[in-house]
Amino acid sequence: QVVEQTAIQLLTELGQFGGLANGGVTRLVYDQAWVDAMTYTLKTAAAQGMQVHIDAMGNGFMTYPGVDQTVIAAGSHIDTVQQGGIYDGAYGVVAAKLAMTQLVAEFGQPKHTMTAVAFSEEEGSRFPVSFSGSRHYAQVGDVAPDLKDAQGISFDTARRQAVAQLTGNFPLAEQPLPKEWLELHIEQGPVLEEAGYPLGVVSAICEQKRFTITLTGQANHAGTTPQHLRRDALKAAARLIVQLDDLAQKIGEPFVFTVGEISVTPGSSNVIPGQAVFSVDIRHPQKTVVDEFEAKMRQMVADSAPVSGTVDCWMDSRPAVMDPRLVRQFESLLTQQGYQYLTLPSGAGHDTQIMNLKVPTAMLFVPSRGGISHAPAEYTAPAALEAGVAMLKAQLYHECY
């Protein structure tokens, strides 16, 4: 009986699908481990009396019908990164299922319909796209079907094969938009642990922009070219990164600025780099702060003589402000139940930011030990997992009964 299980038990079970010897999980969207994990998730839900469906994207839905057909949905994703942990995404799925099952066991049929959702994909670890599951559910535009994975398999081919396996067991039915969306997730950062809080209420998911900056100078001999005649693309990149980091420090937290990729050509120890290419990832809960940084960055790149530069923005994910009523209610339920909590922005992207484009949303975080995520060492204490489930349950009770 799920109602008697703990979140860590359910997570450990789900972690078997794609489980690795080092305790981690690799479960990429539509691969066999993913099909098995989705099948297991829906089968166990059906066994405990939930109505189960999948949609064309392979999202899984587990429903306790209410007196009316207004849907309150909660959940997260069941795909992982390469060599990820057992918590990221999976926790939000098992927690929603567990909280709803406990509610029905204790209080019977809800007024509104409660649906636990297992999104097909959030991580972008197989195909060069993320949030393809929630994008479909939120009806904000599907993935281009001919996107290819590293093996050259198209998104559509992989999707069809996986969904065909699932429709052998579960009815295929597109689901209507819910009235509200709730997501429980690990923080993936160190803030809650450092500050000593067992739970966090998300105020907003940050505006996030990513860029590729290309600086072009002149490749030349490292020994024979005097310093004053050089147009060294890497030295210009280093100065730019330092300037940008100084600007980021001036803006202050929670602003974050990351250069995660850099390469130079031709790339020999005795050749001055003629070109340097690097990524920029910037995030802040307010779009204006991100935009101001971008404007200054573009000016700095324009001013980086003796090299010339280009700035290409290839990702712009708008900030998602959580619904004030749902946030306040999470906060007052937390206070009622005697929990200390922090209200904080999420620097990581989540399915909730997609749902937020259409419906009121709220998110709850549990601490990540050492701030570690996307790694086998990902860990959240069982007590914190239970606290998260309890608060999701309290919020669902308030919204659905």
Place this chain on the structure above:
Amino acid sequence: QVVEQTAIQLLTELGQFGGLANGGVTRLVYDQAWVDAMTYTLKTAAAQGMQVHIDAMGNGFMTYPGVDQTVIAAGSHIDTVQQGGIYDGAYGVVAAKLAMTQLVAEFGQPKHTMTAVAFSEEEGSRFPVSFSGSRHYAQVGDVAPDLKDAQGISFDTARRQAVAQLTGNFPLAEQPLPKEWLELHIEQGPVLEEAGYPLGVVSAICEQKRFTITLTGQANHAGTTPQHLRRDALKAAARLIVQLDDLAQKIGEPFVFTVGEISVTPGSSNVIPGQAVFSVDIRHPQKTVVDEFEAKMRQMVADSAPVSGTVDCWMDSRPAVMDPRLVRQFESLLTQQGYQYLTLPSGAGHDTQIMNLKVPTAMLFVPSRGGISHAPAEYTAPAALEAGVAMLKAQLYHECY
């Protein structure tokens, strides 16, 4: 008759071996183009009355015996980089051959024996070693025979096969150390052209050190890790490169500092780099200047908290000061013949630095258009090539007759 040819004619002929459609040359040590170029060089020398030999390394020697057996040698290398030009190395070989041939045609047998040398390899473009030809001739230690090229062929296998082809045509005989060594080479940098001189006398070949610096921080999520908790290896690398560049500017020319290679791990736009690895190449005519920079650099790396760093010095080529008498003599001959010249250090390494370990040496530079070298666009005006040959001839006359 070589004596009637110009340097550019001979260079154009030699440039056919390994010649590319774009006007460049790829002629790596011991490959077929290299064997053909060496064969052509020695056959034409024999045809004009020079005694020709090869040694076990495949170095080619072209000799006009003198009244005595004291040898004055001049030359350079016949290998090229990948996609190099027709001048680098080849110019010093054809110039020595041409100058000696003209001298014998005009003045008959010299007092001292004159040998033009075509070194087998200087560029280090096939095997991870350079100067293997001059190292052998100068008796300063041969290459490890099991060094592999990119195809996995060992140095010794390649060497044996190439030398076997040459010994079909030319006698194999190890050559004694010369009494003096002279090398004519393209500058490979922009200094002579910028300053408007047709010729340069090399004062010294720079001390050159190369390092790999590894900075280790902590990889982490770009969105969820607050700035103050980051240990970002790339930001630390950028700050270090800027500090080092500032130090290089303070030291001033002719000091040069280059970071030609950089890589970060894990290398995703939304992951803070946990490690950054980059190369450092520093050069100056005085070893003390290079050593002081190194000491300060090691201190900066040690001080680069919150990351930790290591510095690995994998190349230390000592400065080679040219022989004062030979330099003065080049200078006075240039003045006598009405040439304006610059006396300058060489930032590039040359076979002469190896010969300099054992015998007095001198070098002459001709300008490189735009300072370009190691590229098909490498170019020196024919008149400058002839001026170089004329001055090498004058110096050889002074030393050998």
